[in-house]
Amino acid sequence: MGGTIPWPSLSGTIGMILNVVIDDQLLELNVPDAFLHQAQDFFARMDSDMDRGWQVNREWVEQPDRMLRAQIAANKLLTALENEDHNLGRLMAGYILSRVPEVLTVELNPAGETRDHRIEVAETASAAAPTAQIDEAIAHAGIPKGLNKMQAMAQAAKDVSKVFKMGRQYRFSVYNHATGTWEESPAIADKAQAESMREYAFKARFEALCG
Numbered sequence: 001m002g003g004t005i006p007w008p009s010l011s012g013t014i015g016m017i018l019n020v021v022i023d024d025q026l027l028e029l030n031v032p033d034a035f036l037h038q039a040q041d042f043f044a045r046m047d048s049d050m051d052r053g054w055q056v057n058r059e060w061v062e063q064p065d066r067m068l069r070a071q072i073a074a075n076k077l078l079t080a081l082e083n084e085d086h087n088l089g090r091l092m093a094g095y096i097l098s099r100v101p102e103v104l105t106v107e108l109n110p111a112g113e114t115r116d117h118r119i120e121v122a123e124t125a126s127a128a129a130p131t132a133q134i135d136e137a138i139a140h141a142g143i144p145k146g147l148n149k150m151q152a153m154a155q156a157a158k159d160v161s162k163v164f165k166m167g168r169q170y171r172f173s174v175y176n177h178a179t180g181t182w183e184e185s186p187a188i189a190d191k192a193q194a195e196s197m198r199e200y201a202f203k204a205r206f207e208a209l210c211g
Contacts, residue, residue, distance in 0.1 A: 018093040021107040022081065029093040036094050037184075043095050044167045046073070057113045066168075066189065067119060070100045074117040078108045098169060101187045142177035143208050152209035159209075160202045163194045170194035174201055 016036065018029040050069055053062045061068065073095045080089035096103060100121060107118040147155060161173040161182070169187035172194065176183050185201070188194040 016097045018097055018103065019105045020077070020081075020093075021105055022078070022110065027081075029089070031090055031094045031097055035090060036098060039091055039094050040098070040167055042091060043098055046095060047099075047168050056115065066099060068115070070096050070103070070106075070119050071114050071117045073099075074106050074108060074119065075114045077106070078110065078117070081108075082110075098167065098187050099189075101169075101189075142179075143205075144177070145209065145211055147209045149210065152206050155209050156202050156206040159205050160198060163191065163198050165191075172198045172201065174205065 016031050016033070018031060020027045020029055047069070050064050050072065053060060054064050054068075054072060055061075056064070056068065056072070064072065073092045077089055077092035077096070079085075080092060096106060096119070100119060102121045103119060104122050105118075105120045107120070109116040109118075144155065159175040159177075163170050163172045165171075166187070169189060170191050170193075171185045171187060173182040173184050175181075185194075185197060188197060
């Protein structure tokens with residue numbers, strides 16, 4: 001048992017990988033970007049259910065926090081892996097990736113309870129990884145160059161959307177001139193951070209347009 005889980009293929013390329021350790025073996029669970037996008041309504045319903053409180057083993061938790069919600073999903077993921085329920089497994093892996101984008105590894109404890117599942121996160125991932133992905137978006141081919149400052153300001157406002165909420169996360173979109181499509185930022189848990197990242201993207205796109 002190890003390697004990439006052979007889940008039935010879905011439309012869309014591999015988008016994100018959730019590293020899961022169970023019984024000292026590492027599994028790489030692939031969750032396509034298209035699937036993550038399609039499952040947002042399901043994730044929102046999960047959050048809505050947990051907003052009303054949740055039974056965590058013998059304890060009733062009035063308002064599970066973000067990490068406990070991820071542990072609840074991890075517990076469901078464990079059940080899905082044991083039962084070879086590929087659809088539920090992908091949904092739970094997707095939920096964790098969507099709500100804890102800085103996750104490094106999920107260590108499942110088959111003999112433990114919900115709170116015994118360990119979720120390791122990267123301290124700097126929430127800031128560094130999104131910035132790297134935004135830098136890639138700013139570097140898209142096809143961006144009109146050499147605009148004056150007024151033109152660049154107006155174009156940047158068209159190319160970088162306002163921050164919007166998706167489920168319990170925040171995102172914004174950057175326009176790819178080469179493909180004619182909008183590309184979403186990574187999921188960001190904090191609105192203030194999302195606004196800061198959006199400002200970074202706007203400034204970078206403005207400078208690219210001026211260049």
